Amino acid sequence: MSEKTANMKVVEGSYAVAHAVMCCRPDVISAYPITPQTHIVENLSQMVADGELDSEFLTVDSEFSALSVLIGSSACGARSYSSTTSQGLALMYEVLYNVSGMRLPIVMNVANRALGAPLNIWNDQQDSVGARDVGWLQIYVEDVQEAVDATLQAYKIAEDAEIRTPIMVCMDGFILTHVYEPVELLDKEKAREFLPAYQPADILDPAHPKTFGAFADPSTYTEFRYQQFEAQLKALDKIEKVAREFEETFGRYYGGLIDSYQAEDAEIVIVTLGSVIGTIKDAIDAMRSEGKKVGLVKVRSYRPFPVQALRKALKDASVIAVIEKDVAIGSEAGLVTDLKAAFYNSNIRIPIIGFTAGLGGRDITVKDIRKIVDKAETARKGIEFEFEFLNLRMEIL
Amino acid sequence: MEKSLLAPGHRACAGCAMPTTIRLVLDAAGPNTIVVSPTSCLEVTTTPFPESAWCVPWIHSLFENAAAVASGVEVMQKRKGLDTNVVIIGGDGSTFDIGMGSNSGMFERGHKILYVCYDNEAYMNTGVQRSGSTPFCAHTTTTPSGSQSQGNPRPKKDMPAIALAHKVPYVATASVAYPVDLRRKVKKALQVNGPSYIQVNAPCITGWTFEAGLMVELARLAVETSLWPLLEYENGELTGVKKVRRPKLVEEYLKLQGRYKHLFKKAECADMLGQIQAMADANIAKYKLVD
Numbered sequence: 001m002s003e004k005t006a007n008m009k010v011v012e013g014s015y016a017v018a019h020a021v022m023c024c025r026p027d028v029i030s031a032y033p034i035t036p037q038t039h040i041v042e043n044l045s046q047m048v049a050d051g052e053l054d055s056e057f058l059t060v061d062s063e064f065s066a067l068s069v070l071i072g073s074s075a076c077g078a079r080s081y082s083s084t085t086s087q088g089l090a091l092m093y094e095v096l097y098n099v100s101g102m103r104l105p106i107v108m109n110v111a112n113r114a115l116g117a118p119l120n121i122w123n124d125q126q127d128s129v130g131a132r133d134v135g136w137l138q139i140y141v142e143d144v145q146e147a148v149d150a151t152l153q154a155y156k157i158a159e160d161a162e163i164r165t166p167i168m169v170c171m172d173g174f175i176l177t178h179v180y181e182p183v184e185l186l187d188k189e190k191a192r193e194f195l196p197a198y199q200p201a202d203i204l205d206p207a208h209p210k211t212f213g214a215f216a217d218p219s220t221y222t223e224f225r226y227q228q229f230e231a232q233l234k235a236l237d238k239i240e241k242v243a244r245e246f247e248e249t250f251g252r253y254y255g256g257l258i259d260s261y262q263a264e265d266a267e268i269v270i271v272t273l274g275s276v277i278g279t280i281k282d283a284i285d286a287m288r289s290e291g292k293k294v295g296l297v298k299v300r301s302y303r304p305f306p307v308q309a310l311r312k313a314l315k316d317a318s319v320i321a322v323i324e325k326d327v328a329i330g331s332e333a334g335l336v337t338d339l340k341a342a343f344y345n346s347n348i349r350i351p352i353i354g355f356t357a358g359l360g361g362r363d364i365t366v367k368d369i370r371k372i373v374d375k376a377e378t379a380r381k382g383i384e385f386e387f388e389f390l391n392l393r394m395e396i397l
Numbered sequence: 398m399e400k401s402l403l404a405p406g407h408r409a410c411a412g413c414a415m416p417t418t419i420r421l422v423l424d425a426a427g428p429n430t431i432v433v434s435p436t437s438c439l440e441v442t443t444t445p446f447p448e449s450a451w452c453v454p455w456i457h458s459l460f461e462n463a464a465a466v467a468s469g470v471e472v473m474q475k476r477k478g479l480d481t482n483v484v485i486i487g488g489d490g491s492t493f494d495i496g497m498g499s500n501s502g503m504f505e506r507g508h509k510i511l512y513v514c515y516d517n518e519a520y521m522n523t524g525v526q527r528s529g530s531t532p533f534c535a536h537t538t539t540t541p542s543g544s545q546s547q548g549n550p551r552p553k554k555d556m557p558a559i560a561l562a563h564k565v566p567y568v569a570t571a572s573v574a575y576p577v578d579l580r581r582k583v584k585k586a587l588q589v590n591g592p593s594y595i596q597v598n599a600p601c602i603t604g605w606t607f608e609a610g611l612m613v614e615l616a617r618l619a620v621e622t623s624l625w626p627l628l629e630y631e632n633g634e635l636t637g638v639k640k641v642r643r644p645k646l647v648e649e650y651l652k653l654q655g656r657y658k659h660l661f662k663k664a665e666c667a668d669m670l671g672q673i674q675a676m677a678d679a680n681i682a683k684y685k686l687v688d
């Protein structure tokens with residue numbers, strides 16, 4: 001956490017993010033209400049109503065239309081913003097591919113939440129992890145301050161001429177959107193210097209007619225996808241570079257692609273995404289005081305997936321335990337599968353076990369982290385399971 | 398003749414009403430126009446990458462979101478202080494069915510957007526399946542005629558009435574066979590400070606199955622039989638009706654089309670023909686089409 005300064009205020013996470021969006025000066029905001037994203041867009045519409053923010057704010061008929069509106073505005077050169085979660089993100093699915101395929105640098109905060117059925121409004125990350133292959137960059141944040149800072153960074157990454165790829169800034173619903181904590185709100189002028197106006201080369205302009213969203217047959221379609229793939233690989237450097245530039249201006253750094261905590265000499269390393277990191281750090285502190293060599297690697301950029309950075313950070317571990325709030329039903333879960341794939345063709349041979357936890361808002365406690373570490377200890381001697389649901393309530397099954 | 402804003406060389410079928418409709422709309426709208434199109438034959442035939450027939454800026458996103466995309470275009474052009482015509486050109490599948498949610502949102506928010514539906518009364522791009530716009534008794538590949546079927550069992554959805562229910566200030570029907578009328582309506586719609594909706598009867602040669610030279614003739618017959626009245630509503634009031642001098646019998650229109658041929662083969666279809674004639678007669682009475 002950063003030092004206490006004049007701009008530091010105790011505010012709700014959603015307000016802090018809305019304030020960050022205001023500092024990004026979007027031309028067009030389009031959103032549809034869904035819990036727990038609502039406070040973000042309510043705050044933004046109030047800022048517009050109060051004249052604090054000069055943006056066009058569209059209230060639309062669905063999440064599907066919310067993101068579709070931004071296709072039109074972004075194609076006309078607008079810096080464009082939306083926020084959603086869960087069912088809303090699922091409803092946007094078709095549009096997500098279109099935004100990335102048309103290379104429109106839209107930024108969206110995803111207030112991570114479970115998907116139905118059964119209906120559940122609480123936090124997990126099945127929504128955005130499920131959308132990992134739609135061509136958007138995905139940054140997962142640990143706390144409200146990082147959500148604020150990543151939102152500003154996101155536009156700078158997305159709008160870069162070499163990248164031109166939309167970004168989801170993923171923050172755990174309720175846990176980060178509804179929490180009140182001390183946050184250093186962005187300084188508007190500094191944000192303006194950090195993020196200049198968006199000036200795309202190709203827009204819809206009657207003086208220079210261009211065709212957007214053409215029909216590509218088998219002779220050209222693959223190359224469109226390849227260019228997106230290439231842009232995501234270029235984003236590996238860009239994300240790190242922008243994080244460092246942000247540090248120079250604002251004095252805060254969270255890692256670019258990944259970050260780590262007590263990982264250098266750790267034998268057991270936990271790898272995860274999002275706000276559970278706070279709990280894991282507490283657990284690590286406690287276990288370290290008992291002499292257990294436990295560490296953490298946080299995956300900040302899930303797309304692009306930072307294969308080299310993860311190999312480097314994890315190569316000396318004896319065992320890796322992945323904790324994630326998603327499940328790939330019929331396989332394992334997103335992060336653990338990607339991590340195994342990252343290591344398979346390397347010469348690193350470390351046992352990797354995966355845990356799905358915290359689904360539908362179930363708390364993940366320090367005790368749970370200890371339990372995972374115990375299981376990881378066992379796995380060091382030989383893997384008994386590769387993947388499991390943590391804390392299954394056997395009595396109701 | 399001035400150069401059209403839809404270049405030749407596109408891949409639409411010979412005898413298709415869609416490119417003719419686009420040309421008439423663009424003639425009236427002029428170059429200061431951004432066109433948004435949902436997925437349809439239009440996109441497939443006019444924008445095979447790296448070619449494009451469009452001489453105005455044009456964007457296609459998805460089947461069901463043209464009205465939302467156009468909303469984003471309109472607000473950003475306004476924000477830049479530009480008075481650009483924003484025109485959606487889409488088929489009946491996206492307009493009547495899958496795009497209804499975003500159409501409703503666009504109408505209700507009151508964007509200054511002209512929505513032109515070229516209505517060929519089925520999902521032609523995917524191979525002539527029934528849409529909400531398919532008329533009563535028309536054979537499609539999902540409402541085929543057969544021993545137990547007389548084709549589409551339901552009447553056509555009244556999309557202009559849906560636009561009117563949103564208090565869309567300018568709503569009109571038009572026909573590719575009446576180019577002067579269509580261009581005039583487009584110009585009028587673009588003067589409206591809000592949404593406008595024009596539904597153009599646009600015969601599809603493969604879906605309706607008719608002789609290639611008959612496209613305009615069929616569209617004219619739809620008007621002359623009173624099955625497709627040419628209407629104009631301003632601020633909810635019916636202000637324009639194209640009179641029909643001597644209404645023709647619906648059979649004259651139906652018998653030229655393969656999609657109705659079953660009606661002329663089976664004795665039990667006489668009642669169907671009667672019901673379709675009754676629809677035309679109802680239009681005559683409702684809109685006072687005949688003096």
